[in-house]
Amino acid sequence: MKKILMLTASFVMAAGFVGSAAYAQNAEAEAAAAKVSAAAALARANATTSDSDPLEKICRIGPHSREVDIQKIAPFKVFDNLYHVGPCYVTSWILTTPQGNIMFDTSQEPFIGLIEENIKKVGIDPKSIKYIIINHGHTDHFGGAKRLQALTGARVVAAAEDWKMIEETAGKPNNRDSGKPTDAPKRDMVVKEGDHLDLGDQHLIIHTAPGHTPGDLFIEGLVLHDGAQTYKGIWGGGGLGAPGLAGAEQGVKNAEKLNAIKGVQVYVMTHSWQDPNGYPGGGVLARSVKLASRKAGEPHPFVDPATWDARAKRQLEQAKKVLADEQAKAKK
Secondary structure (H helix, E strand, O other), rough: OOHHHHHOOEEEEOOOOOHHHHHHHHHHHHHHHHHHHHHHHHHHHHHHOOOOOOOHHHHOHHHHHOOHHHHOOOOOEEEEEEEOEEEEOOEEEEEEEEOOEEEOOOOOOOOHHHHHHHHHHHOOOOOHHHEOOOOOOOOOHHHHHHHHHHHOOOOOEEEEHHHHHHHHHHOOOOOOOOOOOOOOOOOOOOOOOOOOOEEEOEEEEEOOOOOOOOOEEEEEEEEEEEEEEEEEEEOOOOOOOOHHHHHHHHHHHHHHHHHHOOOEEEEEEOOOOOOOOOOOOHHHHHHHHHHOOOOOOOOOEEOOHHHHHHHHHHHHHHHHHHHHHHHHHHHH
């Protein structure tokens, strides 16, 4: 048993991403990014929605998104080895392998009981989860990690820069749980640009994209099975850099890194609805409805390489525009 775990759970250290650590440790950049993130969260909370909007939008933005009951959705299988087990507004996924399972993001209280129930509803033994990977250090992504780690015995994985964020958030009011103190996990497994996580048939390559947070992650290499078909997935989508010239320069690097990954067929989203206008063709819940009514021989609604490629290209174009604007400001 020890030998199997050593082989399947090994991390292979690769070349670090030049400049990311220095950028992430820039206190001014971190503060600016936090300010922008807070403003975006406030804008989402105050956004206007209508009853005709898809559920994934209503539960992500606008006043109804703060209601607990709207977040309580049933789990569903997307591929033979990928399950959605989270609440409505922020996704939580489980990728299964014969050697154990990987969980992506944990949401936050008061939804962890729902996640625990959903894991069991899809027939997954919580103890089979070997890793819990945190996309970034905001509470809606890591807030359930401590409780779920206790349930599963899994290692909790995040970038060093965002472990720092997680530690600093511990004990602060949870904005979705009546202001109760946030229960944060202790620092566990630390990853950086280029690290690999190998488990079963999964060979995941970890990337950092500083900006939204200093240690924001995205992961390529997910192998998703649909009967005899296999598809290449990506979790998380990178992100633009933080405000200012240094942040804009980093944003271009992030987008270039994202566009260098070829052959992505499935976007495994971190939120069911993506700012500012969702995800063309439908977000997580809209596509799940199409999947539920899919007939034999019909295309899989989550397999959409064209939309992903367009998103990645648009991100690079936007990042370059932001950089040009910041360079122009710097010359004045």
